[in-house]
Every structure is written in structure tokens, then in C-alpha cells.
Amino acid sequence: MYITAYSRITSSHVLLNGQPVQIERTDKDWLADIYGHLGIRYPKFFKMDMLCKAGFLAAEMVMPAIADVKRDEAGLTHDTAVLLFNRSASLENDTAYAHTITPADYFPSPALFVYTLPNILTGEIAIRHRLAGETVCYIDEAFHADTVYQAVADCFRTTPVVNVLCGWAEYYAGHCDILAVTVRRGREGLMPFTEKNLQNCYTNI
């Protein structure tokens, strides 16, 4: 297994394959500026909650690494899995949803409720990049490279998957901490997929 690309988005930094990416600031928010920098046109981005926006952008930066994947007549690939981990699940958006059900002003918002699950991020990534394989969201107290490594290695060992998009996607209380890594079966890429390399992708900012 080899790492073919990795991206990092925090509240103040963006990196691609370990190199800082300069984001031009406007009067919009941080994630909207990253969206602007990437130059994509995807109106659904603005419906997403903060966790999905941040994770979506990190995935957007690394997905060119799987551009050569096999696709069926509908343009779907069945060979790519998405395994993401985070600490706070969808708590950031859960709090926003809870504001729409206060007793005095009770108007539950379906557009917010739909994002009160952490795996919606894997769904948004799957829709955007037409990924019809396995998608799983795990919760952990912190980023543990060994845990992420094992889950990904297990996936490669037990299924015919060719690529796995994995990483850490945490967004809570204004704290943004995203790592997206594309891992490919075989021996071509930036570096071998190991616990140590995965840890370095996370730590080196």
C-alpha cells in the first residue's frame, strides 16, 4: 500500500502533500476562501455544514490521485472506499440544529437535521467523486495513526478495493482539524502507507 496524496486543513493552514498552500483571504469565511482558491463550481457546497465543507475540501485536493480509477457506464467506481475518523461526530452541527428546536421558537430545520450524522461527510464525498464502494465513519477520542492504519489495512486485506480515502475529519467549536490521505494498493506513490508515515502526514504542518 502506498500513500498517493495527502492534504491538511486546519483553522489557519492548508497543505497539499506537505507543502503549504497560500489561500487568498477575502471577507468570506476561511472555508469559503479555500473553496474559492480551488476554483471549483459546486453549489451544494454552500448547503453543507462546517464539518462537511472542511472534509469535502480536503478530499477535493487529494482526489486527483485516483483520477485513473476504473468507472462503469454510469461513471461510478466500485474500487474506492472512504474510511474517515473523527472525535466530535457532528456535534458542531447538532448544536446548530438544536437552536431550531428551542421551546420558544420551535421550527426544526430538515436542512440542518440531515447533517446531524458524522457519516454524511463520507456521503458528500461519495456523491462528488462518484464513489460507490464502502463508506464508513468511525469515532475516536483523538487521531490515532495505528487505529486508522489498521482499519485501512483490514479493508485492503479483506476486499478487492484499489484505493482508500482515509483520514481524520474533526470540526468542533471553531477548531478545524482535517487530514485526507489517498492510499493505493501496490507500490507506486509518494511513500509507503505505514503507521509512521501516516502519523507524519498528520503532525507535520
Place this chain on the structure above:
Amino acid sequence: MITAIGDNIFCSIGFGTKQVFMAICKGLRGTAGYADRFPQCEPVCAALIDRDRLHQMATEQLQEPDRYTDLEQALLLSVQDAVQQAGIDPAHPDTAFVLSTTKGNIDLLEYPDPRFEPERIHLWRTAQLVAGYFGNPNRPVVVSNACISGASAQMAAQRMLERGRYKTVIVMGGDLLSRFIVSGFQSFKALSPRPCRPFDATRQGLNLGEAAGTIIYRTEPHPAPRSVSLWAGSNCNDANHISGPSRTGEGSFQCLSRLIRHTAADDIAFVNAHGTATAYNDEMEAIALHRAGLQDVPVFSLKHQFGHTLGAAGIIESIVSMQALRNGTVLPCPGYENSGVSKALQIPRQMLHTSKKLCIKMLSGFGGSNAALLFRLNS
């Protein structure tokens, strides 16, 4: 292949796999109407755990029950029962815990409780407390993958066991209802005011439910006769919409066709569908079953009896499927009378006998996720 050596269901119908299964065979259900159980929410038809009974059981059977939230109490009681049945040591370093839940202690968001620290709202904290209660030294795995969490958790357990690092994995799942969850589903207009009617022409939506469930898995080179093993699992995304299922049943079809490669449609005793009784889900599953060549296999849903128990659904519905296999029965599908889906399905109106040894459990969830599990009865 991993083998189930103990299990427990704790739900609106009762406590204990055998008791719950017998109740289902008698035609009982846990779904009932609640007019003002959730403030500001509209009246709801749901399958709720009796909280008084829960607290009483916790007082009688748990150490320091007041240290735990209702959900944690339910998980602890469920795991404890399964552990006793299986006769294993949950503190052994070769044993790991996996938790499946969608919202955990989310009621603490609206109703903070001074007994519980702020971190209690985190799903990893719930898993740590339950594993810690049983003295387990390993970091638990937590899956929060919408309504397919129970399947993802079992697939995670299979991979952990086949890796060889662990000998036993305790897979637990649980979700309780709250104003947070009920209000959200009502905003989706997804709920039926009556006990739901899977696949039926008059279906109006789903019922929500509460449950905790546990399955203890082990790799057994020589599984005991009448034990049930998880043969294979599959998980495929529709890549279509974050809350609506694919109109062509793409993900479900892919899951089913992956499982069918291991065997033949003729060998399958029944399919336990997700069958939430929403207009779109049931139609999608009917299409997926037909595309996979499973249209002649009996199919039923348990949502009329259990309600949709979210993170627990994949666990407790798998347990009932396993129990049905052991008993050589195909369960009926109460709430179903006339087909309301575009593809004809074999939906039993009464219990049937079967001597087939395989069954499939299907699940679907928000985020475009779909899963299916293939279970085998060992002779």
C-alpha cells in the same frame, strides 16, 4: 467466517433474545402511540423502552447504576447478559469492544445533567465507559455510520478477528429517542402516525424505536452445531443523494450481488430487509432484490415490531435473523397486506418453515449508505 457465541436484545418488547423472539412469533409489537412524550413534537408512534424498568434492572444488576446515562445502562445490561451466556471473560486482553450508535447521549445536548461531565456527549466516551465497566484494557472501536452502523460494526468485528489480533469481539449497539431525534424525523415528514406497514400499498412512513443489542463473535475453527456465523458483509454507497435512496437501488443491489457470489439465491431461507415503510426505501429495496435475482426469496421487515432503532437496528435485527435460522422459521411481515412496490416480492403473511441454512440482513441509511450481511447456520 466468525461465529456468534452469545447475544442479547433489549428493546420495547422486552429483555433477552429468547423472550423477544418468542414475543415476535406470537405477533407482539413494541410500537405504540405517544401523544406528548416529546415536548413540542407532534404525537408519535414509536417503540420505546420502559425507562422505569430500565432503571429498576440497572439498580438490581449493575454496580453504581447512577453513574451511567440511560443509554449506558441499557448497553451495560445488554452486554452483561450476552457475556454471561457466552461464558467469556470481557476483561481479557484478547477481547475487544465495538460500539454502533448514531447519536449516543445526544439528549445531554438539550438536557445537560450535572451527574455527567461534558465529554459524556461523545460517542467514544460511552464506548470507553462500557468497555471499562467490564475491565477491558483495549481501546474500543466506535462506528457511527447512520442506520447501517450495526452492519458496519459487525464487519469491523469480522476484520478484527480475521486479522488475528483479537480472539473475541463484543459488538454492541444502542440508540434511545429524544426530542432531538424525534423532531428531526418529523421535520422530514418521514414518520407514520400508526404502526408502520412495510412494503404495503398504504404505508405512510416509519416508526422510530429504542434498543440496545449485543452480539459476541469469535473465530471458531469448529463452530458448534446450530450456531450461526457471519459469512460475509458488504457496504456500498449509492453516490446519489445524502438522504434519499437511489431510485435504482444501486448500492443495495451491489451489496446483495456481492453476497450472492458466495452462494445461490435458492440457498437463502429469507431476506430480512431494512423495510422502514417509507415510500422510497421499500420501493428501492424491492428493485434491488429483483436486480440481484432474489425476487423469489421470502422477505420480511421487523420495523413494525421494533420500530427503526437506528444504531441498534443492524444488531438486533441480525440477532432475530440468526434466531429465526436456528429455529428453521421464516417470520411473517405484520403491517403488510397488499403490495405497494413496483416489483413483486414474496412477503409471508404467516410464519413459514424452512430448512435452508442462509439468510441475508439488509440495511440502508442516510449518507447514501447500504449494507448487507450473509449469515449461515452451522450443522
Place this chain on the structure above:
Amino acid sequence: MEEDLMLNLKKQIIEVLNLEEISPEDIADDAPLFGEGLGLDSIDALELIVLMERNYGIKLSDPVQSKAIFQSLKTMADYIAANRTK
């Protein structure tokens, strides 16, 4: 008055549905809201039902009836003008 309602409705829809790259001038009164036109989806439809109640005091519970009301901005505004309680 009808003009004000139409303009306000467009602004509310843009805000509530997070139509970031769209301004009121971009939304034609008669353009279909679903399918083509604005291309709104099922969650947007549910959110519009909430908007009707929160801003105009109109309770919609029948999804089939709602389809006709949400056909276009014009049909929405007409329905609101006739049925608003706020």
C-alpha cells in the same frame, strides 16, 4: 405589495436554502423551482414547508398539495398572499 412579497420571498429562499451564488434578480418569477430552474431537491422542499410556517404562519402537511404550491415563485407568492396568517 405583491412586489414586496415576491422580493422578500426570493431573499428568504436564497438565505434559507443557502443558494450562495444566486441573487434575487437571478430568480425568474415563473421559473420552475424543482427539476430545472433552481434545481431544488427533496430537502429543500421540506425546508420551504418550514419557511411557510415560520414566516407566514401557513401549515402545510400534505406533500402532494405542496408540490403544486412550490411549482414556481409566483405560485408560492400567490398561495402566501391568499393564506398567510402572519
